[in-house]
Structure formats: structure tokens, C-alpha cells
Amino acid sequence: MPETTTRAAAQPLGAGDAVLAFDVGGTDTKSALIDANGTVLGLRRTPTPRDPADPAGAIVAALAGLAREHLAEAPGARVATAGVSVPGLVDERTGVGIFASNLGWRDAPLRSLAEDAMQLPVAFGHDVRAAGDAEHRLGAARGYGDVVVLAIGTGIAGSIVLGGHPYSGGGFAGELGHALSDPRGERCACGAVGCLETIASAGAIARRYTAASGTAVTGARDVLTAASAGDPLARQVWDDAIEALAEQLARLVAILAPEAVVIGGGLAEAGPALFTPLGERLDGLLSFHRRPALVQAQLGDDAGLLGTALAARDLAAALEAGGAP
Numbered sequence: 001m002p003e004t005t006t007r008a009a010a011q012p013l014g015a016g017d018a019v020l021a022f023d024v025g026g027t028d029t030k031s032a033l034i035d036a037n038g039t040v041l042g043l044r045r046t047p048t049p050r051d052p053a054d055p056a057g058a059i060v061a062a063l064a065g066l067a068r069e070h071l072a073e074a075p076g077a078r079v080a081t082a083g084v085s086v087p088g089l090v091d092e093r094t095g096v097g098i099f100a101s102n103l104g105w106r107d108a109p110l111r112s113l114a115e116d117a118m119q120l121p122v123a124f125g126h127d128v129r130a131a132g133d134a135e136h137r138l139g140a141a142r143g144y145g146d147v148v149v150l151a152i153g154t155g156i157a158g159s160i161v162l163g164g165h166p167y168s169g170g171g172f173a174g175e176l177g178h179a180l181s182d183p184r185g186e187r188c189a190c191g192a193v194g195c196l197e198t199i200a201s202a203g204a205i206a207r208r209y210t211a212a213s214g215t216a217v218t219g220a221r222d223v224l225t226a227a228s229a230g231d232p233l234a235r236q237v238w239d240d241a242i243e244a245l246a247e248q249l250a251r252l253v254a255i256l257a258p259e260a261v262v263i264g265g266g267l268a269e270a271g272p273a274l275f276t277p278l279g280e281r282l283d284g285l286l287s288f289h290r291r292p293a294l295v296q297a298q299l300g301d302d303a304g305l306l307g308t309a310l311a312a313r314d315l316a317a318a319l320e321a322g323g324a325p
Helices: 055-073 110-118 127-138 202-213 220-228 232-256 266-270 272-285 300-320
Strands: 005-007 018-024 028-034 040-047 079-086 089-091 096-100 105-108 122-126 147-152 156-162 165-167 260-264 293-296
Touching (some): 028 055, 028 300, 040 055, 040 300, 055 079, 055 105, 055 110, 079 127, 079 300, 096 110, 110 122, 127 260, 147 266, 202 232, 220 232, 220 266, 232 272, 260 266, 266 272
Parallel strands (some): 018 079, 147 260, 260 293
Antiparallel strands (some): 005 040, 018 028, 089 096, 096 105
């Protein structure tokens, strides 16, 4: 399996059990061994395998191969557990991948498959919830008990922390990208019409500008550059995205009253060009509500892997204490 990057992550996790961590994405899988000092060793990105006949089995087999490689590179490490995070709908309690449209499984018993393949206890979860947990425990959401972490890139996904504890809703919570924004809008890849991510994701911003202008762009950054240079179509597309996102955040504030909303993913790289107008529009929509801090995520692309490692360490601690996995 070809490796495209290998490096050590900059964010240490502190002392604890040595664990393996795997953050499975639709295109690439990030993996690493975290040693007892909390150092992330051999972090690499490898293509996520595809097998329409057995999508879950192919990925689990690849993870087992990566596990052997990481263990061979760190022969002194006594690994206690592994962590595996995947996209889609995930039930952490049962260890089942309910549905992943990009990866092709339904109701796949991924935790038990991974445990059999690696011969290790496995902490299994959702990639964005793992990233949210890492931001809450190590990154931008530290110090907040009630917080929503959003990843805005090709799509939009979220992680909810209430009272300091992740909330998953049986695997269905946090899908802000599929909240209704425009009932007369575009059909989303999920099958619904007018989802937020058809307007406010980085992918949608690029797609909508290309459709409106006839000029192909490589991403949302190009649209923002054009808007800043005075292109009225680009400005309209960007403003529509800000408006849709602010409206959904206002609804979220009214229902959950988070202390902070942490935004990561590719769109967050716009910095003040995103956060300043988004905050101003949110202020205009709220009245008596608790206004959350809008905070840029800190952990970047490493967040999902770090959160997966934290889950693996939590599992190891529970097993050592004699508790249930």
C-alpha cells in the first residue's frame, strides 16, 4: 500500500497507554502509533481501498496491514488498544457503521471485524466526532462544557459536546450540513432538497460560482479572491453561504445554547473573511440568546487521528480498571 506522507504530529497527547489510531476517510486513511509518552510515530496517509463486493472487509484488511507495519517500526511499544474512526452514520455503542455512501457499506460490524483482524480491543467511532473530541480536550474548544465543532469542507459535518460529554444521538446527531436551508434549492447527494451543505460548504461555493459565472474554479478560495476583487457573482455566492450558515447557527443557538462554535475544515482557512461577517450576521439574528464564541479550530488535519487515539486510550484505561469497553 503506497504511503504518501510520513511525519510526526506536532500535537502531543501526554503520557498514557501506547495505542494505534486509524482515521479512515473517503479518499485517504491516516494512521499512526502513539507511544507511552504521547508521541505520534510514523504518521502516514495511505489510499483508502475500495472493494464493492466487500467494502468493510477490504478496509479492515488494510488497517490490519498498517497495524503490522506500525508495530514493526516500533518494536518496543506495548500497544494496548486500537482506535478506528470512519465517516458516515456510526453507532459507537454497537460498533456498527450504519451507512457510508462514499465507502459503500450498510450495517457493517466494523468494530468486531477490526478486533478480529488486529487481535486488539478497538475503540470505534465517527471521524468528525473524534475530531470534535480532540478539539474539546486538546484544541480550540478546551474550557467549554457545551460546544459544537463544525468541519466545513467538501460537505459539512458536526460534533456536539454537552456538559463536557460527546452527544451522538445513536449516530445521527451533528449532521448540520443536512439541515434544511432552502426548500426550493438544489438536491443534495443525501437525497434531500436544500440542505445547508448545498449552499455553504466549500464544495458548494465553488460549484455554485462555476454554474453562475461559467468560469471554473478550483475551490472556495478562488471564489473569495474573486469576491474581494469586486466580482459581483462571487460576492453573491459567498454572501449566500454566510447567510445560510448564520441562519443555521442561530437555530442551533436557540435549541442547544452552546458556549462556543468551533469551525474547522477548508472553509475555516478563510479566517476573518469567514468569521467576521458570520459573527455580524449571527448577532443580527439573535435576541435574548446566549451568543456563542466563534472559534477557529486549532488541530487541523490531525484532529480526527488525535481524537481516535484519545478514544483508544480511554478504552485501554477502562479495560485496565476492569470496566466495560
